[in-house]
Amino acid sequence: KQFLICPTCPNPIYHDINVVFSRFCSPCDIKELFCTAAGLPRNTTISLVDSTGAMVSIDPTMPNKEELFQNVLTQVAEQFSRAFKINELKTEVTNRLAMLEKRVELEGLKVVEIEKCRSDIKKLREEMASRNNSFLDDNKKLTPRRDVPSYPKYHLSKETIDALRQPVFDVWQWEPNEMLSCLEHMYHDLGLVRDFNINPITLKRWLLCIHDNYRNNPFHNFRHCFCVTQMMYSMIYLCNLQEKFSQVDILILMTAAVCHDLDHPGYNNTYQINARTELAVRYNDISPLENHHCAVAFQIFSQADCNIFSNFDAEAFKQIRQGTITLILATDMARHGEILDSFKQKVDNFDFTNEEHVTCLKMVLIKCCDISNEVRPMEVAEPWVDCLLEEYFMQSDREKAEGLPVAPFMDREKVTKPTAQIGFIKFVLIPMFETVMKLFPQIEDVMVQPLRESRDRYEELKQIDDAMNEVRIWIEAGICTPLKNKTKEDSIVVTDMI
Numbered sequence: 001k002q003f004l005i006c007p008t009c010p011n012p013i014y015h016d017i018n019v020v021f022s023r024f025c026s027p028c029d030i031k032e033l034f035c036t037a038a039g040l041p042r043n044t045t046i047s048l049v050d051s052t053g054a055m056v057s058i059d060p061t062m063p064n065k066e067e068l069f070q071n072v073l074t075q076v077a078e079q080f081s082r083a084f085k086i087n088e089l090k091t092e093v094t095n096r097l098a099m100l101e102k103r104v105e106l107e108g109l110k111v112v113e114i115e116k117c118r119s120d121i122k123k124l125r126e127e128m129a130s131r132n133n134s135f136l137d138d139n140k141k142l143t144p145r146r147d148v149p150s151y152p153k154y155h156l157s158k159e160t161i162d163a164l165r166q167p168v169f170d171v172w173q174w175e176p177n178e179m180l181s182c183l184e185h186m187y188h189d190l191g192l193v194r195d196f197n198i199n200p201i202t203l204k205r206w207l208l209c210i211h212d213n214y215r216n217n218p219f220h221n222f223r224h225c226f227c228v229t230q231m232m233y234s235m236i237y238l239c240n241l242q243e244k245f246s247q248v249d250i251l252i253l254m255t256a257a258v259c260h261d262l263d264h265p266g267y268n269n270t271y272q273i274n275a276r277t278e279l280a281v282r283y284n285d286i287s288p289l290e291n292h293h294c295a296v297a298f299q300i301f302s303q304a305d306c307n308i309f310s311n312f313d314a315e316a317f318k319q320i321r322q323g324t325i326t327l328i329l330a331t332d333m334a335r336h337g338e339i340l341d342s343f344k345q346k347v348d349n350f351d352f353t354n355e356e357h358v359t360c361l362k363m364v365l366i367k368c369c370d371i372s373n374e375v376r377p378m379e380v381a382e383p384w385v386d387c388l389l390e391e392y393f394m395q396s397d398r399e400k401a402e403g404l405p406v407a408p409f410m411d412r413e414k415v416t417k418p419t420a421q422i423g424f425i426k427f428v429l430i431p432m433f434e435t436v437m438k439l440f441p442q443i444e445d446v447m448v449q450p451l452r453e454s455r456d457r458y459e460e461l462k463q464i465d466d467a468m469n470e471v472r473i474w475i476e477a478g479i480c481t482p483l484k485n486k487t488k489e490d491s492i493v494v495t496d497m498i
Contacts, residue, residue: 165233190233190250202308202310209306218387225257227373231368231372235368245358252362255324336367371428374429376450381454393412
């Protein structure tokens with residue numbers, strides 16, 4: 001600030017004076033500070049330059065001058081006060097900015113955490129998808145895991161080729177790659193690849209994709225798919241179906257057998273409906289699993305690399321599609337009585353030129369193949385019973401945990417292997433195969449008779465189980481005591497006595 005100090009000198013003297021004072025100082029205090037800073041007596045007259053540049057003499061002893069000086073100094077004080085307020089405002093703004101920066105930093109950390117959570121959720125979904133816990137994802141990858149078909153082309157021996165055509169074929173002796181080669185051989189051997197101009201590489205890719213879309217269930221897995229298809233292949237030869245059916249019908253029979261349980265989740269339709277799963281909701285409780293198998297099958301065919309029907313025109317493909325869907329839907333056991341009754345009405349006057357008759361027969365044939373394990377030798381058939389019971393128990397345990405109804409034949413506390421099989425063989429398998437036998441008598445020795453023998457064997461096992469249970473009851477009741485050092489022969493003696 002530039003101040004003019006004029007005590008006696010007519011010429012003004014200019015000094016640059018820096019005076020520091022509190023915003024709470026009075027005008028007199030400020031005047032004294034000026035004088036002290038200039039090294040002048042306290043009663044020195046001070047002149048200030050006003051805004052026009054004119055000098056104003058101020059004598060603090062004169063009231064009017066004192067008032068002017070006070071007003072000027074008040075303005076100065078106010079200016080300083082505003083300056084102080086600005087500093088306070090700056091401090092406040094700085095503090096608020098610091099707080100906002102801290103909040104931004106914290107919000108940024110939250111964003112990082114949110115992104116991390118999203119990433120974790122994505123990984124979890126991918127893991128669940130990889131474990132097949134969800135089978136309704138429309139983006140499910142249906143293509144083979146390998147870009148190029150890689151399973152080796154096995155050279156099938158004459159013994160293997162001959163055995164493939166027999167119902168007694170042992171399906172447990174083959175690895176997945178070998179089963180794929182066998183399926184490939186069937187399509188070539190039946191003339192399907194030649195007659196329909198199927199690209200052999202496309203056939204291989206399609207079979208790989210089929211394999212990849214069967215789950216690792218105890219029973220409904222790729223080996224079951226192979227088992228059903230091999231039985232269909234053997235029935236085609238055994239019943240000379242190529243002489244009675246068109247090649248399109250043979251193609252439909254084989255393809256429906258390959259695709260009939262695609263992406264089976266291991267829990268049957270009853271569970272789907274009672275648990276109100278997405279499948280049951282999607283298909284309105286009407287054969288939800290079978291509808292799903294069809295959908296997955298034609299999702300695979302929709303991929304150019306896996307479409308073995310690519311050389312068919314639109315009308316021919318429509319016929320193949322409708323025929324395949326009809327047969328897969330026929331594997332729903334809830335429709336067993338309806339389908340078998342319809343076939344019984346036609347079998348005595350069966351007409352191979354009647355499309356309705358042929359369709360009904362194809363439905364019965366795929367049903368026979370789907371549940372044909374007991375046709376095979378005991379050492380081949382019995383492991384399938386163990387697999388099926390394991391899958392049943394897995395479902396019934398889940399139903400108990402979820403408070404859903406449990407079928408007695410699936411309850412591990414109620415069912416045994418004999419009780420599981422006797423009724424099924426007597427009331428389902430034998431009546432159906434005996435009806436087919438009316439059209440094809442040649443199946444009696446190789447299919448129907450093994451079923452009768454299997455029924456008899458399980459009935460004997462049930463008698464033994466019942467006898468042992470009765471002995472156990474006697475022992476618990478104290479009526480008799482168990483044999484010490486009991487041998488297997490002793491048990492048989494006890495059973496025979498009972």
